[in-house]
Amino acid sequence: MKTIGHWINGKEVAGTSGRFADVFNPATGEVQARVALASKAELDMATDHAAAAQVKWGATNPQRRARVMMEFVRLLNRDMDKLAEVLSSEHGKTIPDAKGDIQRGLEVMEYCIGAPQMLKGEFTDSAGPGIDMYSMRQPLGVAAGITPFNFPAMIPMWKMGPALACGNAFILKPSERDPSVPLMLAELFQEAGLPDGVLQVINGDKESVDAILDNPVIAGIGFVGSTPIAEYIYGRGCSNGKRVQCFGGAKNHMIIMPDADLDQAADALVGAGYGAAGERCMAISVAVPVGDATADALMERLIPRIEKLKVGPYTAGTDVDYGPVVTAAAKANILRLVQSGVDAGAKLVIDGRDFSLQGYEDGFFVGPHLFDHVTPEMEIYRKEIFGPVLSMVRRATYEDALKLAMDNEYGNGTAIYTRDGDTARDFAHRINVGMIGINVPIPVPLAYHTFGGWKKSAFGDLNQHGPDAFRFYTRTKTITARWPSGIKEGASLNFRPMD
Ligand code: NAD
Numbered sequence: 001m002k003t004i005g006h007w008i009n010g011k012e013v014a015g016t017s018g019r020f021a022d023v024f025n026p027a028t029g030e031v032q033a034r035v036a037l038a039s040k041a042e043l044d045m046a047t048d049h050a051a052a053a054q055v056k057w058g059a060t061n062p063q064r065r066a067r068v069m070m071e072f073v074r075l076l077n078r079d080m081d082k083l084a085e086v087l088s089s090e091h092g093k094t095i096p097d098a099k100g101d102i103q104r105g106l107e108v109m110e111y112c113i114g115a116p117q118m119l120k121g122e123f124t125d126s127a128g129p130g131i132d133m134y135s136m137r138q139p140l141g142v143a144a145g146i147t148p149f150n151f152p153a154m155i156p157m158w159k160m161g162p163a164l165a166c167g168n169a170f171i172l173k174p175s176e177r178d179p180s181v182p183l184m185l186a187e188l189f190q191e192a193g194l195p196d197g198v199l200q201v202i203n204g205d206k207e208s209v210d211a212i213l214d215n216p217v218i219a220g221i222g223f224v225g226s227t228p229i230a231e232y233i234y235g236r237g238c239s240n241g242k243r244v245q246c247f248g249g250a251k252n253h254m255i256i257m258p259d260a261d262l263d264q265a266a267d268a269l270v271g272a273g274y275g276a277a278g279e280r281c282m283a284i285s286v287a288v289p290v291g292d293a294t295a296d297a298l299m300e301r302l303i304p305r306i307e308k309l310k311v312g313p314y315t316a317g318t319d320v321d322y323g324p325v326v327t328a329a330a331k332a333n334i335l336r337l338v339q340s341g342v343d344a345g346a347k348l349v350i351d352g353r354d355f356s357l358q359g360y361e362d363g364f365f366v367g368p369h370l371f372d373h374v375t376p377e378m379e380i381y382r383k384e385i386f387g388p389v390l391s392m393v394r395r396a397t398y399e400d401a402l403k404l405a406m407d408n409e410y411g412n413g414t415a416i417y418t419r420d421g422d423t424a425r426d427f428a429h430r431i432n433v434g435m436i437g438i439n440v441p442i443p444v445p446l447a448y449h450t451f452g453g454w455k456k457s458a459f460g461d462l463n464q465h466g467p468d469a470f471r472f473y474t475r476t477k478t479i480t481a482r483w484p485s486g487i488k489e490g491a492s493l494n495f496r497p498m499d
Contacts, residue, residue: 002033004179006203007186008046009053010196016042021176021205026092026324027313029362035179038204043211046171046200050142051217053197054169058139062116065165069112071192076106079188083181087152088314090178092323092364093276095314098153104444105157108465111447115165118470130486137474139167140219140243144212146233147182148225149175149326150279150386156182158451159222160199162469164189168220172201173212177326179203213237220473222464223247224281226384227410227456234459245460245472247452249384250412253286253405254441255427257398258294260417266301268417268441273390274309274368275442277322279330281457282413282435282442285385286374287392288401295394299349299372302390306350306368311388313360324364325387331364334387338369341380341391347372352388376404384410398423406432411454415441434458 004023005014015036023033038046057065076083084098093101119137127133145159156172163170174182186201202208212218213236220243223233227248237244254272256265272284287302289295312320325331335353342348352367366387374381374391381391395401405414415437416427424438434453437443445451445466452463462468 001031004033004035004183004203006036006038006042006046007183007199007201009049009200010190012183015203017207019207023090023177023179024327024364025089026326026364027315027360029328029364032089033180035176035203037176038202038208038211040207040211043171043202043204043208044215046202047142047215047217049197050169050171050200053195054139054141054167057164057169057195057198058141058167060167062119062165062167065167066113066115068189068193069109069115069161069165072189072194073106073109073113075188075192076102076109079184083153083184086184087178087181088323090180091149091152092326093279093314094320094323095317097276097322098314101151102153105151105154105161107447108158109161111465112161112165115470118467119166119474127480128482129488131480131482133478133480135476135478137166137470137476139474141168142171142218143168143220143222143473144171144173144218146173146209146212146221146223146225147175149177150276150281152178152181153185155224156185158464158469160185160189162465163220163222163473164194164199166470166473168473169198170200171212171218172199173204173208174201176203176205209233210236213240213242216240219243221245222472224464230459243472245458245462245464247281247458247464248456249386249410250281250283250453250457251286251381251384251408251410252282252284252413252415253288253408254284254415254417255398255401255405256287256289256294256298257416257418257420257423258291259419260294260439261419262294262297262301264439265417266298266305268415269302269390270305270309272415272441274306274322274388277325277366278388279325279386280442282444284415284441285389285391286381287390288395288404289392290395290398290401292394295372295392299392302370303349306370306390309368311355311365311367312357313363322388325366326364328364330386331366334366334385334389337380337383337385337387338389341371341374341378344378344380346374346378346380346391376407402427402430406430409456412457413437413443413453415439415443434463
């Protein structure tokens with residue numbers, strides 16, 4: 001069986017800890033490889049190599065670094081099909097969805113080609129008599145990224161692109177559930193001209209994450225994953241004096257106003273609720289129609305659309321709408337939550353519990369589920385299910401619907417469907433959520449804007465990609481300079497303006 005190692009100093013190396021995790025093909029349920037789980041000693045060794053390589057990379061001029069990004073983008077396009085195939089085989093998502101995963105990472109790499117512009121400092125001529133003042137952005141040194149299973153190409157690229165473009169060395173600790181694509185990305189970076197040692201990929205679990213959190217050389221950490229782990233990493237990383245940004249889980253609400261185009265809203269809910277088997281942090285998991293008439297009319301449109309969904313393996317090509325969930329444990333958790341919804345009295349309008357696919361009986365497939373009459377105290381409302389389960393929570397008025405979304409502890413994404421500009425504007429201004437769609441179900445910002453949630457969906461004060469990424473992966477230094485000929489007076493003991 002294939003064993004997946006680490007990428008250290010420009011080559012794949014076998015793990016030495018003696019610990020491994022199984023990597024499944026979620027469509028068949030078979031173990032297709034095992035991945036090495038790094039020890040603290042392996043992480044520390046990789047970090048020392050990264051620190052040594054960073055010195056030269058950090059001193060390389062930004063346009064040369066940008067050229068590496070440019071070549072990487074070309075290679076990524078060249079290998080798109082191969083990467084998508086491997087991604088789907090470990091994650092389970094369809095090939096078009098896997099290509100979308102790669103594409104949204106690629107767009108951030110394209111944005112990083114503009115690093116020389118983003119890294120330009122500021123200069124004030126004659127800030128005082130004979131005094132000039134300027135600021136520069138310098139890399140942190142060694143930065144690390146810890147990423148989730150659900151976007152094994154996009155999120156590693158969101159982290160490594162800006163970190164490397166800013167002149168840092170970067171250690172990626174991807175999800176142990178789908179580790180192959182991140183290693184392929186490292187190989188492509190080497191082909192693109194990235195010097196060995198500047199990018200390391202360390203596979204592992206909590207042991208390697210804790211080693212990252214405690215390693216004194218690592219100056220910054222970007223995390224994406226579930227909220228409990230985000231909170232843990234933020235707390236421990238910050239108390240160790242690191243710059244940390246952590247993006248957590250979500251429970252995204254879509255409010256459907258009585259004046260909305262209900263066919264559009266139903267199409268949007270099906271795509272955003274069931275795409276990628278609901279394993280997206282921007283998936284819509286709660287539909288909030290305003291008024292019973294809107295709810296009933298929406299239900300009428302949703303049911304036939306959901307019943308038509310085709311669930312199957314990525315190998316079935318475009319005949320499939322979504323694939324299996326990532327592991328047997330994920331499937332068991334989703335089914336447990338569905339049962340809790342039934343037990344709590346929600347109406348299970350579409351029941352996918354008995355879904356089975358001939359020839360793939362051991363795959364981790366979950367049929368689509370639709371609940372009506374869900375209430376805020378139910379576990380299916382409170383917990384992130386991360387599966388193909390859509391809950392309808394009915395509300396009588398717009399204010400009630402808005403309050404529901406605002407009271408939810410998560411604040412990643414949200415959407416409103418309406419034809420009324422005043423309502424849409426009011427919603428966008430008042431809602432305490434980071435990314436908002438107006439008649440757009442999954443409002444993932446493009447690379448040159450920033451991505452991040454509010455409340456328990458994000459910890460730290462800078463977002464991912466866009467200008468914030470260049471701020472996160474650099475430190476600012478401000479210099480006040482005066483040359484000897486500009487010094488006109490003797491010693492002064494006063495703290496005073498320069499003029
Ligand atoms: P996860 O939290 O289980 O794992 C994320 C990373 O943390 C992995 O690399 C994993 O190895 C590591 N990890 C897991 N348990 C750990 C522990 N006890 N100590 C230290 N490290 C640990 O998340 P996941 O299941 O891989 O991904 C799904 C979650 O990610 C969902 O909650 C989803 O909403 C969230 N997500 C959020 C965003 C966002 O931008 N907000 C984007 C994608 C996914």
